[in-house]
Amino acid sequence: MAQDPIAIKGIRQGLLITLGEGPWDALMEALERRLEKGAAFFRGGRAALDVGPRPLDEAQIRQTRDLLARYGVDLWAVRGTAEATIVATVRAGLSPLLAPEGATGGAVPSEQEETPPVPAGGLVVERTVRSGQRIEHPGDVIVIGDVHAGAEIVAGRHVIVWGKLHGVVHAGALGDESAVVCALDLAPTQLRIADHIARSPEERRRRPVPEMARVRHGRIEAVPWPHR
Amino acid sequence: MSARVITITSGKGGVGKTTVTANLGVALAMRGQRVVTIDADIGLRNLDVMLGLENRIVYDLVDVVEGRCRLRQALVRDKRLQELYLLPAAQTRDKSALRAEDMVRVCNELRESFDFLLIDSPAGIEQGFRNAVAPADEVLIVTNPEVAAVRDADRVIGLIEAEGKGPARLIINRLKPELVRRGDMLDTSAVLELLAIDLIGIIPEDETVIVAANTGRPVAFTDNSLAGRAFHNIARRLMGEEVPFAPIKEPGFLGRIFRWMRSEGEEQR
Structure with missing residues (x-):
């Protein structure tokens, strides 16, 4: 292409x-x-x-x-x-x-x-993002708190959640495949990066570990975060 | 002396807002508080039926707002408790008959003469809900231990936080200990983890509540039902008393120990 x-x-x-x-x-x-x-x-x-x-x-x-x-x-x-x-x-x-x-x-x-690539700055959200709430930002979105099921986060670049991520999340929403999603408990209803879409596994883990989702070989994969 | 204005809301319908409002009104009045219960569900009024006061209504909230009567004339005194009143909703109008400012004005007028104003909110998140929440000093969220009800409660909590009315407190209604024990119903800790707000009461499922609603005699009048006692506990907590939560048997004590041992084991790995 x-x-x-x-x-x-x-x-x-x-x-x-x-x-x-x-x-x-x-x-x-x-x-x-x-x-x-x-x-x-x-x-x-x-x-x-x-x-x-x-x-x-x-x-x-x-x-x-x-x-x-x-x-x-x-x-x-x-x-x-x-x-x-x-x-x-x-x-x-x-x-x-x-x-x-x-x-x-x-x-x-x-x-x-306006000279070379100017990423929009980060947006820091210091609260619980609840069902029905939508956070939208062309740059990075950082949430210090939980993102509940029914909430939506849409970012032009990365999404970092210092807490549980149970809602819908879309990183790299402008088409940036290098965007990642990190969370202490990465269990979104649906996770999108650029135009890739993934769902969390059906059963919930008993003991969540911090994870990072990214696009590799045309698919979204989650790896432990920090990655060793 | 100024009343506390407490709005009871839920998002989802049918979870027990009106039952909670009626019973808390009764429980608080039995404890010597001067209480007005306000039905903000214009067009679908129920609070009067639950309190058994339907046939005493002459004027209603919309009549007050539209100037057809004085506020005092619209208050219906309970037939059993001297200090319990109902400000009924209009049944023949709809939510657009009221604005948020009207509710604030009515509540401010009542504040001087009472200790508690309990507002029964309509379901939903539209104008009716906004009217009910506008005058609130405090908000109680009613939910059932079901995923859909909890999701709606979360939505409403978010709206209330955005209005600066928080922190809302939670009432879990219709908990069935047997189902929880079998693992077929969300338990209290799961609901609290999902919603991340403070709990003020747990009402167990109890058939006497249904009977009471139909006969216009809320269970809180008698002290011999589980639900009645739970409502009195909430009333005491509202009045500032420390009341421990009754041990409703949940996941099973052994189950919890087992889970704990397992997770410890994982840690060592």
Whole structure:
């Protein structure tokens, strides 16, 4: 399979979708496939588009915005180096910059923040996550407490639970197969990493040991954690 | 002097919220407390039937909120206990007849003259539940030792924590010691481990509760049933007394020792 021309990652302002090389129609198709796969995760989010030097016209921007809107994603910015792209972006009523207007300055100026891969920071949850509660974050999610059955954790990257993990968990929800799930008692109702899905064994262990789930050879496997 | 407002809720229906409310009201009033039980289940009222006060209702909670009567006029005094009152729900309306602010206002008005306001919440997690929880100082969660009921209880505990009403305390209702002994029912420790909240009472399954509900005479009036005693124990705990939990025979003492020895053995491996 050719390398995916679409890269999606989490930044502080939401998702950043980077379009790579290739004909426009193929890119749109590839983007739609990615959106379909992660539909539940993307819904309700906002995204910025990075097109690099490729010049985009207003119709293409509108097309992308409509495509994202169908999956419940709000396109708010388009970043490109071509002048045509910037003009078209402004005409389409979107921001040509990734820093939101009036943003209170974080530790890093936004221009630097966007250089190489910027993983969204970790989200630390210091409580019991109960049935019906859903934690969603484009970066790592760390839970200090238990995740009960009926709860959901969805993370763009790793999920670490310092406690029991009995709910549904999805790590690498943006397609990152290198994401892992660690828990002191790893017994999720269902465990997903990127687009792999696994269930826990039916019978519960009498004495749980900390485990880490990861993708190896196209399957999810659990190994003792720390791994020796 | 200001009353404590305690909401009794569960998420799942049919686990015994109304039974618990009626019996706690009776038990507290028998212990000299001034109590109002409030039926917040607009449209599906039951608390009046369980207390045997159905035929005394003139006005109801919605009448109060909509200004058709004064609050005092809607209170129904129990026919047996001087200090026990019922504020009934309207039967011909639905949950939308009430807003959370209305409940808060009514409770604030009652606080001055009573020791306990017990609110019987409707099942579910929608508006009716939110109305019932809004004025609460404390929340009691009723569950049965069944996976579905426990799952719903967990959901509700999460919502209550999010409202800043916690920590809720748990009542396990309709526990059947025989089934627990055979390993066919969740035992108390399993429920507590699943929910991770404090326990305030365990009510054993008891047929006299059903008879009592149908005749409008809650079991807490007499002290000769297991369930009646359990309700009085909860009332005492609410009043701040330390009451040990009655030893309902669970997994079996020997079984537990056996399990413990086994796990120790594993440790050595």
